[in-house]
Amino acid sequence: MLRLDARRIAPLVAVPSLALVGVVAAWRAMTPGVAGWDNALVALTASVRWTGPLAAMLAAWLAVREHRLGYLRDLSARSPATGPLLDMLLLTHTVLLSYGVTAVAVIGETALTQRPGPAHPLGLLAGALALVLHAVVGYLAGRLLPYLPTVAATGVVSGLWAGLRGPGSWAALLPPAAIGRLEPFTTLHAAVPAAQLLWTAGLVAALVTGYVWTLTRRRALVVALVCALAATALGTHRLVSRQEAVVPARVGHVCRQWPLTICVHPALAGALPALETALTPLAARLGATPGAFTRVVQRPDGEPTGIHGGVAFVHIPSLNPGFERQVVRQIQTALTDRRSCADPRNARGLAYRALVDVWLRGEEAPPAAPSSSPKPATGNLERASVAASVSAPAVERLTLAAQRFAGWDEARRRAWLAENYSAYRSCTLTLRHFR
Known part of the structure; x- marks a missing residue:
């Protein structure tokens, strides 16, 4: 033995x-x-x-x-x-x-x-x-x-x-x-783990007690078996009545104050440095426009995002690679007049807007100084052409706009955006806006 x-x-x-x-x-x-x-x-x-x-x-x-x-x-x-x-x-x-x-x-x-x-x-x-x-x-x-x-x-x-x-x-x-x-901004309801523990403990006890009873036939085990089954039934009732395990949680934010105020859920505090690096240039480029913001606040999923009173409200579900670029795109989307940009008549304007979007996202660095024959921003042009789906003459005009925009320095681009922000927002930009 x-x-x-x-x-x-x-x-x-x-x-x-x-x-x-x-x-x-x-x-x-x-x-x-x-x-x-x-x-x-x-x-x-x-x-x-x-x-x-x-x-x-x-x-x-x-x-x-x-x-x-x-x-x-x-x-x-x-x-x-x-x-x-x-x-x-x-x-x-x-x-x-x-x-x-x-x-x-x-x-x-x-x-x-x-x-x-x-x-x-x-x-x-x-x-x-x-x-x-x-x-x-x-x-x-x-x-x-x-x-x-x-x-x-x-x-x-x-x-x-x-x-x-x-x-x-x-x-x-x-x-x-x-x-x-x-x-983020949700939590487990405290009653759910308790009900799960009761259900599992009762079922384990019922299985073990029932099997031992079949081997020994001791009547005292019947009482223990009934109690275990009652605990399982009570746990099941609590889970059925609860239905949802996740409830909203009221928590504060942790913030980074300079050079841009960024506030996120405490569990995502590690995102602050990356968000600051990605959003500070965007905030600087929008500084002279109606879309300017000096504060970024994370909101729970389900609540609306956008820019209101100089505050950009965003969603950050996780910190997957590239999450900061997704936040930048959320803010860019908030700068869009969706109704006007969805109008098929503004397809060309949407293509011109794509040139500016790439610069706002920081995906294309401007040249150090203007050039008499600037090389077109290839990345901008490809994205804009795909968005446009227009005729060859329109693509030529788009190429000319890309050449002009690529030849401007950072200060001129910001001044241009402040002057033409309304056309940018409504996707009604044309070649004449790039003169």
Whole structure:
């Protein structure tokens, strides 16, 4: 029997594999550049959606393997439930150890950043119990159907349970929850992790107690089974009544005051240097126009963006590479009279506007000094031609405008934009505006 029990050390070899899969899955689910406990909790939940099926397969494999030697346990005086309980205890330690490694990696990365936000310890425990639930279900499946195909079937069913529940329904809140990435200015409702913990703990207790009762037939276990099922039902009721896990969060901004005031969500404080570099030239070029702004403020998704009273309101969902260019384009879009620019009669004006847009975005550096025969800005011209879809004579006029605009220095371009801002905004620019 000692040799039989010693063989149970084998599942511990699976700890590094489960931990590696969990860390990779969690890292992929984290919103780039967003540092916060909400983001970390969603990432840990996503890791369970990947490691859960693997844990279930591991548990089913252990149950099938140990079942072949089950007759040796019958020779001892121990209760028939002792062996399965020890197996499930070992599996619980195995999956919790792998989950702990993933949690340390994710939480460590979050804690090293500034202002991570409110923590949700119940959500952390709910994710751990969800992984234990997969292990228990896999083990019991292997005990009831001790065949090798059961191992694969357990992984497939667990994978379908995790993958087919999309966000938007109460079933998506059942562990492991399909919450998805949280946008800035939102947070998890505190009642959801508590309900998930209650649901998972009740279901795990019900499965273990029910299986032990089938082996021992002790009546006292019926009371524990009823209590566990009641806890599961209560957790289900709370999740059904909640429906939504994400609620708006009232948080302040962190700001960078000079040379341009830029305010973002605290979890996106790392974006401030890049935004300052990208937006300061744009603000300087628009300084003498009605579209001038001296302050940039991030707004929650769903609220309108635009420029009002010298303040540019923008959306920053994440810090993916190139996010600062997306913010610049948002501000450029706010400078547009959409109704006028959508008029087919202003297609040529839209092409001339594209020449100016490239300069505003800083994608084409102006020459150091004017030239008598300036070379046309190729990038400007190509973008403008695509936007125009006009005749050859119109393209020639566009080329001439590009040559003239490329020959002006920065000061002349800014003065020109201040003078012709109305035509730029309404997409009614023509060649005569570039004289």
